[in-house]
Amino acid sequence: MKNIAFTVAVLKTRILAGVAAGFMLIGHASGAEGRPDTVIADFEGTNYGAWTVTGEAFGAGPAEGTLPGQMAVDGFLGKRLVNSFHKGDGTTGQLTSPPFKVERSYIRFLIGGGGFAGKTCMNLLIDGKMVRTATGPNTQPGGSEHLGLQSWDVHEFAGRTAVLEIVDQATGGWGHINVDQIIQTDHRLPGLIKEATPDDIQEAVSEPARQEWRPQARDAPDRQRENRTGVRDRVGR
Numbered sequence: 642m643k644n645i646a647f648t649v650a651v652l653k654t655r656i657l658a659g660v661a662a663g664f665m666l667i668g669h670a671s672g673a674e675g676r677p678d679t680v681i682a683d684f685e686g687t688n689y690g691a692w693t694v695t696g697e698a699f700g701a702g703p704a705e706g707t708l709p710g711q712m713a714v715d716g717f718l719g720k721r722l723v724n725s726f727h728k729g730d731g732t733t734g735q736l737t738s739p740p741f742k743v744e745r746s747y748i749r750f751l752i753g754g755g756g757f758a759g760k761t762c763m764n765l766l767i768d769g770k771m772v773r774t775a776t777g778p779n780t781q782p783g784g785s786e787h788l789g790l791q792s793w794d795v796h797e798f799a800g801r802t803a804v805l806e807i808v809d810q811a812t813g814g815w816g817h818i819n820v821d822q823i824i825q826t827d828h829r830l831p832g833l834i835k836e837a838t839p840d841d842i843q844e845a846v847s848e849p850a851r852q853e854w855r856p857q858a859r860d861a862p863d864r865q866r867e868n869r870t871g872v873r874d875r876v877g878r
């Protein structure tokens with residue numbers, strides 16, 4: 642009996658470890674009512690659709706990845722992304738979304754490029770007033786063109802009409818912004834596991850791993866291997 646109890650204890654430990662690993666992997670941390678995510682923009686079209694564009698920096702439509710003279714861009718989803726490096730860092734401009742209704746607790750997106758507040762950024766406006774902003778990670782020479790996940794808690798704006806602005810008003814080094822895959826979701830970002838409750842873990846276990854929030858390297862198997870080991874291509878052109 643003792644051996645059986647010991648075996649059960651080991652199994653429980655292993656199951657819990659597996660649950661924790663799976664939980665971190667799929668990042669289901671909200672415990673919300675399970676409303677499906679909605680896509681605000683995936684920037685897969687050849688033009689910006691209902692978004693309005695000003696200036697030269699954003700080009701005529703989403704870029705197919707890296708632009709001439711730019712370090713290799715990765716971390717975006719699909720084939721295209723917003724990339725304001727058209728004609729280099731010296732150009733400026735702005736992309737503005739059509740109005741949309743805030744209908745989930747979080748707005749989540751991929752962002753990279755310059756890290757200059759107010760100058761290389763994406764802003765959320767409610768009634769014309771900026772209520773959230775985000776930048777890329779880079780303010781110094783070097784760095785990386787990798788897009789990373791960021792998220793805003795917007796539950797306090799539920800039901801309100803919002804507008805997104807993607808801004809490039811910087812002209813020096815890292816004077817550009819990259820954005821992709823903007824969604825509304827009830828799920829918190831992966832990485833907030835410390836806030837998980839037992840209900841969250843149960844939810845994570847009861848649902849299959851979701852694929853849509855694993856930004857993939859674009860195509861090349863060797864690039865995917867690099868991503869798995871955390872090494873990024875930092876070679877300039």
Ligand SMILES: [Ca+2]
Nearest residue numbers: 683718719721
């Ligand atoms: Ca995309």
